[in-house]
Amino acid sequence: MSDSKQQPLNNKVVEVMVKTILRKNGVQPDEVKNNIPEEQKQMIKEMVEDLKKQVEDFQQNQAKDKSE
Amino acid sequence: MTIYRHSEYDFDLSRGKGDRYSYFMEEPLRSCSCGHSCSGKCSNESSNRPTDTRAESDFTSNNNAFEMQEGTELSFMDQESAELIWVKESCNITVSSTDTQIGVSLQAALQLAIALVLNISIADGTQRDAVSQELTQNFNMAQKNKQKIFIYNTKDAVVTTRDTDLALNLQLMLQVLVALLLLVEIL
Numbered sequence: 001m002s003d004s005k006q007q008p009l010n011n012k013v014v015e016v017m018v019k020t021i022l023r024k025n026g027v028q029p030d031e032v033k034n035n036i037p038e039e040q041k042q043m044i045k046e047m048v049e050d051l052k053k054q055v056e057d058f059q060q061n062q063a064k065d066k067s068e
Numbered sequence: 069m070t071i072y073r074h075s076e077y078d079f080d081l082s083r084g085k086g087d088r089y090s091y092f093m094e095e096p097l098r099s100c101s102c103g104h105s106c107s108g109k110c111s112n113e114s115s116n117r118p119t120d121t122r123a124e125s126d127f128t129s130n131n132n133a134f135e136m137q138e139g140t141e142l143s144f145m146d147q148e149s150a151e152l153i154w155v156k157e158s159c160n161i162t163v164s165s166t167d168t169q170i171g172v173s174l175q176a177a178l179q180l181a182i183a184l185v186l187n188i189s190i191a192d193g194t195q196r197d198a199v200s201q202e203l204t205q206n207f208n209m210a211q212k213n214k215q216k217i218f219i220y221n222t223k224d225a226v227v228t229t230r231d232t233d234l235a236l237n238l239q240l241m242l243q244v245l246v247a248l249l250l251l252v253e254i255l
Contacts, residue, residue, distance in 0.1 A: 014243040018251060021202045025195055032189040032252045044185060048249060051181055054174055055238050062235055 150214045151229060158222040165229040171238060178241040179204070182248065189252050203244060 022029065036044075155161050183200060190196040215229050 011243060011247070014240075015247045015250070018203065018244060018247045021199055022251065025198045025202070027190055027195060027199060029251050029253075035191060036188055036252065040188060044188070044249065047181060047184075048245060051174070051178060051245070052242060055178075055242050058171055058174060058238065059235050062230065 151217075152215070153217045153219070153227065153229070155219045156221075158219050158225070160224045161219055161222065162226045163229075164227070171234040175234070175238055175241065178238065178245060182241070182245050185245070185248055185252070203248075 151165055153163055153165070155163070182203065186196055186200045186203075190199060217227060217229070219225060219227065
């Protein structure tokens with residue numbers, strides 16, 4: 001990966017993949033939504049934001065090393 | 069100066085180590101009693117042992133391979149990177165090599181997060197196992213990265229080595245996680 005901004009797979013592709021897998025296994029996203037309590041949603045959201053940041057930092061570090 | 073770094077990561081977040089099976093091996097074509105060349109079990113063959121034959125023809129025609137497994141294969145990742153840098157009869161050489169350890173722990177964290185979200189959002193255990201297995205199957209991979217650098221009779225050189233495979237994989241897992249969350253409307 002030459003540019004850290006570039007994604008290995010288009011977001012849409014991943015979305016379709018996940019959606020297909022869920023549907024194939026009979027999972028209804030609408031149903032799932034109501035299964036999760038609001039506070040848990042908040043926690044997951046924070047966790048994912050955190051992970052996202054870590055991954056970005058990691059990739060930026062790599063890009064930085066490269067340009068040096 | 070000789071630097072040798074070798075690391076092997078073996079991830080298996082499932083309960084214990086699972087055996088991996090590959091079910092899609094092509095069997096050689098063979099001619100059989102029906103006169104056709106058939107792969108694996110002949111579809112035209114009359115069945116002498118009904119139960120047996122049924123199981124086997126399902127085996128070759130059903131593409132839901134995970135149903136045939138013992139449910140132990142979740143996410144398996146095998147990474148190996150080896151670096152050998154040899155500097156000989158030289159001076160003023162700067163060598164920097166990226167340490168992938170942070171990346172590896174990040175990868176484990178991402179896997180854990182995906183499993184967690186699935187755990188919370190899908191109540192049915194069997195359904196959850198199937199979904200999680202299929203999702204992680206898409207980024208099962210084995211990576212091997214070997215670098216050998218030999219510097220001889222050199223002055224004032226800067227050498228940088230890098231392992232980019234990991235970064236790519238991390239990005240992919242993050243994308244899956246985000247897509248999953250978007251679907252269940254957490255983000």
